Amino acid sequence: MDDISTGTLFIVLAVLIFISAYFSGSETGMMSVNRYKLRHLAQSGNKSARRVTQLLDRPDRLIGLILIGNNLVNILASAIATIIGMRLYGDYGIAIATIVLTLIILIFAEVTPKTIAALHPERVAFPTSFVLSPLLKVFYPLVAAVNFITNNMMRLLGINPSAAGKDTLSAEELRTIVHEAGSLIPSRHQEMLLSILDLEKVTVDDIMIPRNEITALDINDDLQSIVRQLNNMPHTLILLYRGEIDDAIGFLHARDMLRLLTRSHEPDKASIVRAARDIYFIPEGTPLSVQLVKFQHNKERIGLVVDEYGDIQGMVTLEDLLEEIVGDFTTSITGQTQEHIHRQADGTYLVEGTMNLRDLNKELKVNLPIDGPKTLNGLIIEEFGDIPQYPMCIRIAGYVIEILEVTDNRVEQVRIQPKRKRKSR
Template sequence: MTVSFDPSLWLTAAAILALLLVSAFFSGSETALTAASRGKLKAQADKGDKGAEVALEVKEDGERLIGAILLGNNVANILSASLATALFSRLFGANGVAVATLVMTALVLVFAEVLPKTYAITMPETAAARVARPIRLLIRVLSPIVSVVRALVRGMLSLFGVRADPDSHILSFRDEIMGALAIGHSEGTVDKEERDRLLGALDLHERTVEEIMLHRSQIEMIDADAAPDAILRSVLASPHTRLPLYRGERDNVVGVIHAKDLLRAVEKLVRGEDGNLSSIRDLDIMSIAKPPYFVPETTPLDEQMREFLKRRTHFALVVDEYGDLRGLITLEDIIEEIVGEIADEFDTDPEHPIKRTESGDYIVDGAMTIRDLNRALDWNLPDDEANTVAGLVIHEAQMIPNEGQVFSFHGYRFEVLSRKENRITRLKIRPL
């Protein structure tokens, strides 16, 4: 069978190649604009990259973006397949349809799908900035058709009880950052310390003062009615700069004494005209004490940190809904949730709360918070029912265990090593 290669065949072949290029452009644009990070595009736009700025604008309405690209891509693919069928039918007769299907499948797969999408996924922000302007023009041109298609799709989805909201995001920015940190750590590009610091900052709004406060049983307090020289000795012997003052009972906090304020008052008395060491007995401790600052135990940590900075204070007493004293919290406690433990020369307990034995078990202080244990060892013990490791054991056991008792839950083995009154002070933990 002889076929004359007239100009129409060459025009058809050229049209097919042009449509494949258009399809490749749409495929690459779709991948680039959907995979490009908003954060990276914003950083590029802030540096003056107009393409990145347009890309951000285009990504605002993801539903309209995808609709316009898919519409153009499908028109290009269908039209190229139709022209290829006509072309190969003229060349091969009845076998033309089969040949056209094989050839176009290979061409579309390699040159219109895999190749452009591989390029786009390799450098999504760069590709997105390059294609943003023509895609924005395409969206404006096809806007009426896309609107009709979108309304039709939403109507069909509503029949199945599905509501499409273009303003909602499947993952919040916080979840995206946490996922990126987890991937970076698993791949070795993000250190554990860096990951913990960033996650600690992200978690502040989800955690409350109650979770990290120093419990009232561990608060060092001073009796406001004690002799001034005894108060001075207690303040100088304490590793803390600020100490609560109570009167009568420990729940009745009447002020907070700062070591520097006390020393200034003592220096003023001693250096006075009739001043000497015995003048300290005349010191009125309440005249130099600051009023106590109380906060609810349910206050989120990020809000409490803002309050500390706003009030220019670092110390607060925590109360429950009945106004009873529960503990205290400092700005340092909140910062430690981000950067980890902060130790200085006045810390009296340098012993690490976690020790590993030769057998692979971990000796843990019962008062250690579950969050700190998880961060230190990359574990995933739940902290929704208890704040401390001892509290978790008591909650799961539904009792106060005795020394030597062993429990297994959440994939770990817990052995009570020591107990003081009703408090579990030391545990041995091993992953199962």
């Protein structure tokens, strides 16, 4: 070292600081790169992305290589800085060199390159992979020896090094990613993706048509009444039952009924029963994600929801299920949701008691509890603990609900007062 000029040592020191900055930036860039975007680029044929993916498959080796190189460079830089300091300032040069080198490394070899790499990880990770890949092969024996020691130390602490790089996303994390996608994903598509993620939380009980609202035909009625109902049937499918809805016979399709009415002016009851199609039963509490697959597997579009005793609780159609993903269609077997809600001039809403709570929350952007009763009528009765009288008001989840009409022990109509926004001071 005595034969090397001070100017040359300054040049070597600058080169070492630059190399240290490279290793520091490489570490941050490699660890900060988006793994899922990286996999997409790698699968699309991006060679740089493939190299980075291969390096990140074993992060212990990558970190070991970077830290070995960084520490060697920093130690050598410290030694050269000490020599320069002693040449310029004598014994005080050691302290001066330590302070100055620490500041230089901190600013130029740590904070600055790591900040740049954190802000632009791909721009740093992709070019550095050209250098790190061959370096890993050259220094592999040393890296392997260091990893052998560190990995065994981690195993003593109960950490499995082989589990690295196998990160997965939960449904909640996926939901957060969709929310934060912003303009990258259109808002309509975001809503659909979030609805798909919610399918596991929603059951057929939440979207089914209640049994009292099912359009059905009693085969025990007189023949003229049955034919009249068939002619005026508003839906493609109608449930046929005997006496009461729990004694369901099957579903009548519009095509089958048209064929019956065409062949005979007044078909007999036996022919109507024979035309009925088999009923597809759905256990209550079935998640929508499961039921969607079952509809597809069984080639069905409609089913009756039954409880543990076999009693019919409601009806679910494929259209109802798809509306949970893509939103309401123009027509529905139960009619438009807007028919149950009427906006008033004063900003309040007149709502029918039979309104489904989940649909009500979506339409009015409110947050009424849905973990109990499924309808507004059921929620009011559960909250009040009795059949309420009218007119009267009740507050549920912060919303003022005025009961306007009660008939047959059921809340028929209410007025909902939306929460008023607080004025900012």
